[in-house]
Amino acid sequence: xxxxxxxxxxxxxxxxxxxxxxxxxxxxxxxxxxxxxxxxxxxxxxxxxxxxxxxxxxxxxxxxxxxxxxxxxxxxxxxxxxxxxxxxxxxxxxxxxxxxxxxxxxxxxxxxxxxxxxxxxxxxxxxxxxxxxxxxxxxxxxxxxxxxxxxxxxxxxxxxxxxxxxxxxxxxxxxxxxxxxxxxxxxxxxxxxxxxxxxxxxxxxxxxxxxxxxxxxxxxxxxxxxxxxxxxxxxxxxxxxxxxxxxxxxxxxxxxxxxxxxxxxxxxxxxxxxxxxxxxxxxxxxxxxxxxxxxxxxxxxxxxxxxxxxxxxxxxxxxxxxxxxxxxxxxxxxxxxxxxxxxxxxxxxxxxxxxxxxxxxxx
Amino acid sequence: xxxxxxxxxxxxxxxxxxxxxxxxxxxxxxxxxxxxxxxxxxxxxxxxxxxxxxxxxxxxxxxxxxxxxxxxxxxxxxxxxxxxxxxxxxxxxxxxxxxxxxxxxxxxxxxxxxxxxxxxxxxxxxxxxxxxxxxxxxxxxxxxxxxxxxxxxxxxxxxxxxxxxxxxxxxxxxxxxxxxxxxxxxxxxxxxxxxxxxxxxxxxxxxxxxxxxxxxxxxxxxxxxxxxxxxxxxxxxxxxxxxxxxxxxxxxxxxxxxxxxxxxxxxxxxxxxxxxxxxxxxxxxxx
Numbered sequence: 001x002x003x004x005x006x007x008x009x010x011x012x013x014x015x016x017x018x019x020x021x022x023x024x025x026x027x028x029x030x031x032x033x034x035x036x037x038x039x040x041x042x043x044x045x046x047x048x049x050x051x052x053x054x055x056x057x058x059x060x061x062x063x064x065x066x067x068x069x070x071x072x073x074x075x076x077x078x079x080x081x082x083x084x085x086x087x088x089x090x091x092x093x094x095x096x097x098x099x100x101x102x103x104x105x106x107x108x109x110x111x112x113x114x115x116x117x118x119x120x121x122x123x124x125x126x127x128x129x130x131x132x133x134x135x136x137x138x139x140x141x142x143x144x145x146x147x148x149x150x151x152x153x154x155x156x157x158x159x160x161x162x163x164x165x166x167x168x169x170x171x172x173x174x175x176x177x178x179x180x181x182x183x184x185x186x187x188x189x190x191x192x193x194x195x196x197x198x199x200x201x202x203x204x205x206x207x208x209x210x211x212x213x214x215x216x217x218x219x220x221x222x223x224x225x226x227x228x229x230x231x232x233x234x235x236x237x238x239x240x241x242x243x244x245x246x247x248x249x250x251x252x253x254x255x256x257x258x259x260x261x262x263x264x265x266x267x268x269x270x271x272x273x274x275x276x277x278x279x280x281x282x283x284x285x286x287x288x289x290x291x292x293x294x295x296x297x298x299x300x301x302x303x304x305x306x307x308x309x310x311x312x313x314x315x316x317x318x319x320x321x322x323x324x325x326x327x328x329x330x331x332x333x334x335x336x337x338x339x340x341x342x343x344x345x346x347x348x349x350x351x352x353x354x355x356x357x358x359x360x361x362x363x
Numbered sequence: 364x365x366x367x368x369x370x371x372x373x374x375x376x377x378x379x380x381x382x383x384x385x386x387x388x389x390x391x392x393x394x395x396x397x398x399x400x401x402x403x404x405x406x407x408x409x410x411x412x413x414x415x416x417x418x419x420x421x422x423x424x425x426x427x428x429x430x431x432x433x434x435x436x437x438x439x440x441x442x443x444x445x446x447x448x449x450x451x452x453x454x455x456x457x458x459x460x461x462x463x464x465x466x467x468x469x470x471x472x473x474x475x476x477x478x479x480x481x482x483x484x485x486x487x488x489x490x491x492x493x494x495x496x497x498x499x500x501x502x503x504x505x506x507x508x509x510x511x512x513x514x515x516x517x518x519x520x521x522x523x524x525x526x527x528x529x530x531x532x533x534x535x536x537x538x539x540x541x542x543x544x545x546x547x548x549x550x551x552x553x554x555x556x557x558x559x560x561x562x563x564x565x566x567x568x569x570x571x572x573x574x575x576x577x578x579x580x581x582x583x584x585x586x587x588x589x590x591x592x593x594x595x596x597x598x599x600x601x602x603x604x605x606x607x608x609x610x611x612x613x614x615x616x617x618x619x620x621x622x623x624x625x626x627x628x629x630x631x632x633x634x635x636x637x638x639x640x641x642x643x644x645x646x647x648x649x650x
Contacts, residue, residue, distance in 0.1 A: 067456065073455060073456050073459050073460075075400065075459075075463065119639070120635050120638060120639055123638045123639065123642045124594075124638070126398065126455040127397070127398020127400075127455040127458070127459055128398065128590075128594065130398060130400070130455070130459050131398065131400065131586070131587065131590045132590075132594075132638070134583075134587065135587055135590070135591065135631050135634060135635065136635070138587065138627075138631055139628065139631045139632060139635065142624075142625075142627060142628040142631070143628065145624070146622075146624045146625060146628070254583060258463065258467060261460060261463065265460060269456075294471040294472075294474050294475045295471075295475070297467055297470075297471045298467075298468050298471045298472060298475070300467065301464040301465070301466075301467035301468040301471070302464065302468055304460060304461075304463075304464040304467075305446075305460075305461050305464035305465065305468070308450065308457050308460045308461050308464070309446075309449055309450060309457070309461060312457065
């Protein structure tokens with residue numbers, strides 16, 4: 001038995017990168033350089049747009065991590081978005097911390113708050129978890145709305161940036177946004193490719209089966225919840241750093257989660273590419289159609305229903321399946337060397353030649 | 364002492380309304396295992412249907428309410444049969460997203476049609492009449508609400524325990540594949556359950572719209588109260604839901620007494636406290 005294993009171990013290799021993934025990394029680097037140099041060639045509106053897009057994208061990626069990978073559908077992620085915003089503002093306005101440093105600090109505060117919150121939220125499962133997290137977000141909203149120090153229901157402004165020249169402030173915000181997006185995409189990619197990521201994917205597909213294979217489901221769920229709280233708080237801190245004004249109704253609005261769900265479902269649940277595609281689509285729709293107000297929101301809601309009912313894999317899921325394309329391959333392709341060699345030998349092709357794609361198995 | 368008694372009595376009366384909101388939610392949880400995030404928006408939608416019937420068609424209130432119950436049953440049956448049956452599965456995600464999408468669509472359609480202004484149903488002066496008992500003022504409308512909630516809890520208990528339809532509900536809830544062998548279509552049973560839930564929602568909507576002004580975006584708050592009442596009371600028992608509504612009502616009244624800003628907050632916090640201390644609820648029972 002072990003003899004056989006050793007022999008076969010030599011006969012295959014595990015491939016993780018694809019040509020598409022190498023091209024993607026190169027493209028992303030070019031985009032990153034272009035965005036980083038934007039203060040020298042783009043207008044103010046474009047900078048502001050990118051910061052907003054970055055907030056939507058990071059928030060949606062974190063909702064995707066929670067629901068698409070962790071199997072926890074939350075309607076309460078706006079709790080951490082708001083905490084990120086308010087913690088950033090408190091640190092900057094009252095503690096004298098630079099707002100740009102306050103954003104990551106606020107995210108770590110959100111993680112600390114998420115630990116006791118998870119104890120309450122994890123009492124519920126499935127759909128009950130979804131509404132329970134919404135109640136928790138409402139508790140935070142009402143708490144902040146009743147604190148007159150923070151401006152109560154009407155909110156307050158980020159005054160700590162008064163002395164920073166506008167151009168410098170906008171450039172620094174842009175670079176922070178870029179850094180957060182790069183870190184979020186990079187860290188999630190590395191995480192999902194790791195052993196823990198594989199365990200997470202197994203857990204998403206079937207928690208009981210995964211647990212029988214030695215995956216500590218409880219621990220994995222907690223880690224996903226904390227990481228996603230951290231990311232949502234980064235998105236919130238960034239958004240209100242760009243916005244300069246915060247109020248409880250804006251910071252803890254359920255619309256954040258609604259937009260996150262829309263982005264993820266349109267793009268493709270449970271993929272890294274999905275939220276990126278979805279955020280771009282949402283951003284363009286938002287830019288050009290949000291003036292239509294109620295009609296625009298009716299359209300978004302109806303589109304989310306139709307996509308969930310008839311195209312549950314989303315746009316990226318469709319493209320990925322149709323063309324076999326993966327920009328961020330998180331799986332493992334086992335390529336059997338023997339078969340490849342035999343294929344090379346019999347180039348004319350015959351009945352005994354296996355199709356290369358049939359010999360590769362996704363792990 | 365009198366203050367305390369007043370908080371409890373007003374809390375129970377408010378809680379009766381929440382219990383009424385929650386009963387439809389409890390039925391849907393119990394039979395379909397469906398988490399309906401549009402529950403509150405359905406209540407608000409029926410309030411506006413009632414408003415249209417009395418305000419635009421100029422029907423007398425009693426006729427309008429009777430018609431509303433019929434419309435509600437049909438609407439519930441149709442929504443479940445055409446949309447929600449397609450997404451009812453073990454995976455909670457599709458039904459959550461679809462009902463959440465419905466919630467956004469309903470809110471915005473109502474805003475488009477009726478504007479964002481809050482509206483209430485005129486009942487003459489019935490909603491402001493009250494009697495004084497031992498120094499405590501009891502409104503007629505809250506008393507009617509309490510009576511309606513108790514009556515409907517009895518009716519639901521009877522429907523589930525004594526009728527063939529109730530038997531089909533319970534059997535489908537246990538195993539929707541097996542009931543098909545007995546000639547019960549789970550699709551039809553689900554649609555009937557949603558129809559009945561909508562009738563409960565319609566009663567709640569009628570009483571709620573007489574009590575206060577309702578705006579198109581009030582749905583999510585109502586959903587949360589209904590959900591909290593169900594969880595506090597314990598899953599699968601209509602009397603549990605009733606008690607859960609009372610507990611939530613008393614908590615909110617106590618909060619309002621100390622500071623109007625903290626009433627809703629205290630209701631939420633009591634809910635979270637029950638969740639931590641007694642996750643199975645106060646009166647748990649599997650239907």
